[in-house]
Amino acid sequence: MVIFVMLGSVVTLGLAYYAMQQNLEFFYLPDRVVSGEAPIGKTIRAGGMVVTDSIERSDADLTVRFELGDLEGSTFPVVYAGLLPNLFAEGQGAIVSGTLDEQGLFHADQVLAKHDENYMPPELAELHQPE
């Protein structure tokens, strides 16, 4: 019976590992989107830092355009129509879910804010700003 439990758990873990091999990564980083590794036309998630001064809101509707990038200079444009999460801001992480078109534009139907692991009061945060 011990062997049975052991075999059962090992098989479960093995299957879980097999099933997850493709799916362990939650989103594509900007360099993989730019290099064309991310599939076109399929529903995927991609994420990066919201590039400073890249947010453009439409005057007519909720459409918003922005760019997501990494520190190495890979960026890709995103278009989204809907409400943004409270923590969505320039210089902060965001994850978009939707499809990438042939021109490299990401059509998002969901935007999530990825916050970092730093916690500090606002007054201190001002001191930490470079300028």
Next chain:
Amino acid sequence: MNWFRQTFHRMGSPPYFYRGARKWITGLYIVGLALLVVGTIWGIGFTPADRLQGDSFRIIYFHVPTAHLSQLIYIAVAVAGFVFLVWRMKMADVFMVSAIWLGAWLTAFALFSGIVWGIPTWGTGWVWDARTTSVLVQLFLFIGLIALRGAIPNSQRAALAVSVLAIVGVLNIPIIKYSVDWFTTLHQPASIQIGEPIAIDLAMLWPLLINSLGLYAVAAGVILSHMRIHVLRRERDSEWVAKSLLTK
């Protein structure tokens, strides 16, 4: 070393444990609850709001202690499983039965508080990233241990099965811990890591440490009280139980 061996052997003796644990339980509850009250009031009322998250970051004072402790309990159950497999120690089984329930509840609460935290910050309560999924796996492991324990009538064989599953499942612990470093996740990486500066401002850190300590003490009290009840039930036919109950 001699002292350790002696304590280890004594803890394996049900009557010794039954008498000895009593003093500890009251102390653990008093200290633990006092710390939790102080930590909670301090955390909610007297820490500054976060620069980005505002007040919603305060869920950290409940989310982190429960999540961390639930993993610690899993590791402790696996160690007890190992002790049971090697030495067939009765008390190791008693510990496992008592701890898996608390582990399941704490994991569930960690997930729940994570959902509550995710809604205002991430913009969603749940995603299937490596961190959230591996913690959900831990909840299923605890539920599996409880079910396995209950499904086998012979308590010796049940304890064997629980030990083996607990030990195999411990593989999930490093996956939970490093999921945020190994893979891209929505969950942020750890703020407190050995060998790295703490990424939480000191004014916000104290209540977190106090609440964690308080929760550990209360949890130890809960597990010890459960264990005493289990010991009584198991040894109900023995002489020392009759004696200790009649003299009260």
